[in-house]
Amino acid sequence: MPDQLPEHPDWLWRTPDPKPSYDVVVVGAGGHGLATAYYLARNHGISNVAVLERGWLAGGNMARNTTIIRSNYLCEESAAIYEHALKLWEGLPEELEYDFLFSQRGVLNLAHTLQDVREGTRRVGANRLGGVDAEWLDPDEVRAFCPIVNTSPDVRYPVLGATLQPRAGIAKHDHVAWALARKADEHGVDLIQNCEVTGFVRDGGGRVVGVETTRGRIGAGRVALAAAGHTSTLTDLLGLRLPIQSHPLQALVSELLEPVHPTVVMSNHVHVYVSQAHKGELVMGAGIDSYNGYGQRGSFHQIEHQMAAALELFPIFARAHVLRTWGGIVDVTPDASPIIGLTPVENLYLNCGWGTGGFKATPASGWVYADTIAHGRPHQLAAPFALERFATGALIDEHGAAAVAH
Numbered sequence: 008m009p010d011q012l013p014e015h016p017d018w019l020w021r022t023p024d025p026k027p028s029y030d031v032v033v034v035g036a037g038g039h040g041l042a043t044a045y046y047l048a049r050n051h052g053i054s055n056v057a058v059l060e061r062g063w064l065a066g067g068n069m070a071r072n073t074t075i076i077r078s079n080y081l082c083e084e085s086a087a088i089y090e091h092a093l094k095l096w097e098g099l100p101e102e103l104e105y106d107f108l109f110s111q112r113g114v115l116n117l118a119h120t121l122q123d124v125r126e127g128t129r130r131v132g133a134n135r136l137g138g139v140d141a142e143w144l145d146p147d148e149v150r151a152f153c154p155i156v157n158t159s160p161d162v163r164y165p166v167l168g169a170t171l172q173p174r175a176g177i178a179k180h181d182h183v184a185w186a187l188a189r190k191a192d193e194h195g196v197d198l199i200q201n202c203e204v205t206g207f208v209r210d211g212g213g214r215v216v217g218v219e220t221t222r223g224r225i226g227a228g229r230v231a232l233a234a235a236g237h238t239s240t241l242t243d244l245l246g247l248r249l250p251i252q253s254h255p256l257q258a259l260v261s262e263l264l265e266p267v268h269p270t271v272v273m274s275n276h277v278h279v280y281v282s283q284a285h286k287g288e289l290v291m292g293a294g295i296d297s298y299n300g301y302g303q304r305g306s307f308h309q310i311e312h313q314m315a316a317a318l319e320l321f322p323i324f325a326r327a328h329v330l331r332t333w334g335g336i337v338d339v340t341p342d343a344s345p346i347i348g349l350t351p352v353e354n355l356y357l358n359c360g361w362g363t364g365g366f367k368a369t370p371a372s373g374w375v376y377a378d379t380i381a382h383g384r385p386h387q388l389a390a391p392f393a394l395e396r397f398a399t400g401a402l403i404d405e406h407g408a409a410a411v412a413h
């Protein structure tokens with residue numbers, strides 16, 4: 008066989024099982040993998056599905072993120088998919104019969120410079136045209152909406168206004184994972200933990216027909232990657248290079264406090280975002296650590312910067328204490344938009360590159376990915392996010408255009 012397809016290294020070639028064990032094998036039991044399995048079963052009647060997870064269910068970014076949900080992205084393509092997600096979120100607790108504390112408390116993106124104001128008002132206009140709820144608030148309105156933000160004109164970067172998406176908010180991330188897992192399981196999906204995918208099985212035509220795992224070979228009609236942060240390490244095994252870099256992204260929480268913070272505040276300029284979890288912790292994050300890495304922790308100077316930014320915006324936090332910090336590994340593309348769709352390798356599907364902002368997309372990502380896998384062609388909302396855009400140049404540039412990109 009290797010002689011016929013010399014571009015594949017010899018060690019990739021294995022004798023495939025004659026019959027797939029599963030119609031679809033999803034790699035990665037984070038939010039996107041679980042949502043994909045759930046919608047494969049629910050929307051397409053495909054329940055002979057396994058979700059393989061190298062660690063434990065939702066032990067990756069899914070339960071490490073800061074849970075911001077919004078759809079106020081700049082580009083039409085992004086706003087469409089994130090708005091589809093937001094509409095799904097609005098019905099999901101009932102559908103999944105699980106109260107995962109979805110709270111539409113609004114998200115403010117603060118503007119501190121004239122350029123921020125221009126970007127914000129432009130985005131409000133674009134969002135409204137696209138049917139996404141969006142408002143522009145002046146500093147007095149910001150103060151009325153979130154009284155603890157420092158709107159004094161006498162600070163280094165005074166607040167000149169903010170965008171507000173009223174339907175945006177937060178949810179309890181690990182509960183979302185359990186809810187999706189439970190429903191997928193009810194539909195007959197197998198959730199297999201401690202099962203790392205270490206290779207791919209291909210037939211004589213180069214098609215992927217299974218995966219090698221730490222628990223043995225598993226046959227698959229189709230293999231759907233949903234391994235955020237690690238996708239390129241998997242596709243490298245197939246000789247498929249992706250325009251992706253993995254970075255640490257950290258966050259932290261304070262000790263439990265009385266409710267003081269009514270919404271979510273993000274500031275690209277001083278670079279921090281803050282919400283308050285239902286339990287009472289202030290939840291804070293910032294940008295990625297700038298180096299590449301796979302360690303689920305980041306460097307201390309990032310935390311120092313985000314704390315300084317938080318204190319500048321919220322002097323009331325001066326006496327709060329940090330309870331816990333942690334990190335995840337996010338995969339970042341050159342245009343800060345995800346990659347969803349088919350690959351040059353037959354039977355292999357790709358869903359990655361959600362970077363710092365994939366939690367909010369979870370239901371829509373699963374929805375469009377399941378549809379793409381079920382039909383073997385891109386879902387209409389996924390089509391613009393195909394891998395080919397890096398060859399055609401039809402990039403969906405969300406870099407910096409939608410505030411701190413969480």
Ligand SMILES: Cc1cc2nc3c(=O)[nH]c(=O)nc-3n(C[C@H](O)[C@H](O)[C@H](O)COP(=O)(O)OP(=O)(O)OC[C@H]3O[C@@H](n4cnc5c(N)ncnc54)[C@H](O)[C@@H]3O)c2cc1C
Pocket residue numbers: 034035036037038039040059060061062063064065066067068069070071072073074075076202203204205233234235236237241256257258292333334335336337361362363364365366367368413
């Ligand atoms: C600190 C932080 C804050 C964030 N804040 C936000 C936010 O506020 N809003 C927002 O929208 N997004 C946010 N994100 C981004 C969001 O968490 C991710 O984009 C999203 O979770 C990625 O999809 P996922 O849930 O499927 O990933 P993951 O949960 O990471 O799932 C991927 C899974 O694949 C598994 N895996 C990897 N390799 C293999 C293998 N070889 N075999 C088997 N399994 C494998 C991993 O163990 C992992 O469980 C944040 C991320 C971090 C780290």
